[in-house]
Amino acid sequence: MQSSAQQPSLFTPEDLPEVSTPWEIVDSEDQLYAEVVFNLPMLKSYHYLVPSGLRDNIRPGSRVRVPFGTGQKLTQGYCVSLTRTRPAHRNFKSIESLLDVAPLVDAAMLRLTRWISEEYLCSWGQVLDSVIPAGVKSKAGTRELLHFELAEGYETRLTTLKLSATQQRIVDVLRSTTEPMAGDELTSLAECGLSPLQTLRNKGIVVSTKIRTWSKSVSSAGENDTSAILLNRNQHSAVTRVIESLASGKSETFLLYGVTGSGKTEVYIRVIEEVVRYGRQAIVLVPEISLTPQTIRRFRKRFASVAVLHSHLSDAERHSYWQQIARGQVQVIVGARSAIFAPAPNLGLVVIDEEHETSFKQDSTPRYHAREVARQRVRDAGIPLILGSATPTLETWLRGIRKEEIVLSLPYRVAQRPLPPVMIVDTRNDQSLQKGASLGRAMLVAMRESLAKKGQIILFLNVRGYSPALFCRACGQSVRCPDCDVTLTYHKQRQIALCHSCEYSIDPPTSCPNCGKPGLLFLGQGTERLEHEVKARFPGVSVLRMDSDTMQQKGSHDRALESFRQGEVRILLGTQMIAKGLDFPNVTLVGVIDADTSLHQPDFRASERTFQLIAQVAGRTGRGELGGKVLVQTACPDQPAILYAARHDYAAFARQELEHRHTLGYPPFVRILRIILRGEIEADVEKAAERIRLGMESKGLERGGMLAKILGPAPCPVARLKKYFRYQLQISHPSGEVLGQLWRDVEPVAPELVPVEISVDLDPISFR
DNA sequence: AGCACGCCGACT
């Protein structure tokens, strides 16, 4: 159209396809075009010609190598669709090659990844590329080997040829098989070297092909043991209800709301057994931290083939599992967040255990939440989803209240064990705590009592290192990271002052770097300091500290837990990593050293997190004959999160917290889009954030009958991180779609804002 | 994200 409007010269190269002879029309109608997306932050897709040699093998989902950009540089991309109609574009480049024999993603996975890219505001290619493990893309654990087979019509050729004895042996070996044979296997069977093989190939008797094979086989045998555990009534009715749903072909979501120790895992297993009976597969997502040998064993015992996808797998192992899963050879896939993308061909169920865990949200692009991806995947597949938790997120709980999802309750612990009593210790009234100790009087008494009765103790403190601040009493400053807006944590054992944001470290200063005066105070408690204090208070009692400093080595985690299980260790203390999942019947005391750490986070979920934390650690005790109790040290004993946690009353906590969130206009009543901007010059960053705000305001904030609210621009709670200044905007509106529209409206201005980097996070879970 | 094209400062 353009060309006719501007009086073209007759035969410019671009016009040639237009003035076409009949055979050219036929030819162009017969062309196949592939729509290709890239792992780049661009929303556009690009069309390529499919050369005839690739026509039979290319599928939507195929990984392709194409020339992209200026020059002939080859870039990896993903074919997302194929079409015969010529897209509106002048010149097309051709696909150079396919990267895999079979597409790595099927139609369902294409739909799922497209949904993620739209929901979480990033490109389809970015999602596709992050969903496929690196080991799968690099074909880790496999290599290309020359394979040999007899050439077509080799027999007629043999009539005119004389073969040596060795050559004859090779032909005999190949006659006995129908498959191409690897070179080394062939030469060893025929007891010969490579040269007679070369000769036969030159004579046209055998032909060779490159075939990709596994370097060594990775097996996954399971020990089957269907020892049935008797279900209690609540468990039984939960199982029955989900199994009904399985048969219905509907996609229902169940919230399995069960206190710690109520037997949620057994419910999952029973339902999965039913799924497996139908010849289908199940995905079980667990927090990475729960991927302990204990959990794994539990599934391996009950199912013949289980794939456990944890972060310590080698690329080759991961690749092998992926292939086995894709072939339908795996019944149950247990893994962390990314296991939601397991390529199970006939998925029958998804389970998310500890649904409230924040590790299900990915903190880099694509910033998806595995729970929401699961909701989408099960909806598409028409299968049920089970979300399990003792302390569900308020997002999930509200769906239950609104009857959008089905709540199945397990209100009792198995074997009728009671939940442990939780005592709140007001630290404001304790002299020793005022002086900087970690263990208050009540805690010490409880510890002595517990040890006297041969019980074990777990102490929880979510701060690693010795003390989180080095404070100068002369000038009132703390020692800070030069690149981040945080204080340095003193690590006594490693003899460093360390930044927990960027790993920057210095030798521990003896005098204030700010004013030069000596005598820095070690302010606050970390696990290292707690360990010192416990050892000083309880000489001769074996104490073990578990945090990311002591658990560096592979297998140290398991060894530590094993020695606690054996009773060699009486007191286990540590961070987050000891709060979840541990099940030791001898633990009679759990101490929360400082409940206020989580309560005082600058995050509207601080209260929810604190409740979850106390409930989770409380779940570590009272699991055996000896019973148990929980002590929570806090300076805020009147906080609802702490009060309700002490009463084990999640429902009441949720009721008041929901009311609070409703009043203040927080999730789950709205959704939040957080826009984070970072750059080296503070003024640029702030200006860019302001531009985005103005852009949104000018596009109109009233959408769907509601006004989107914008908070900011404001410096992020950690205003400086790794040398970058950071600003944020928070936009809230009940509809995620509206938030998406708002971003898409202003996104085009983003490139003008360089050198400021922008990232967007829907439903953010961290506000640092 | 690359990478080239394109207009203003310190060098031969």
Next chain:
DNA sequence: GTCGGCGTGCTC
């Protein structure tokens, strides 16, 4: 007079 700074705009 050139070499090169990185600002902006495109990639089927």
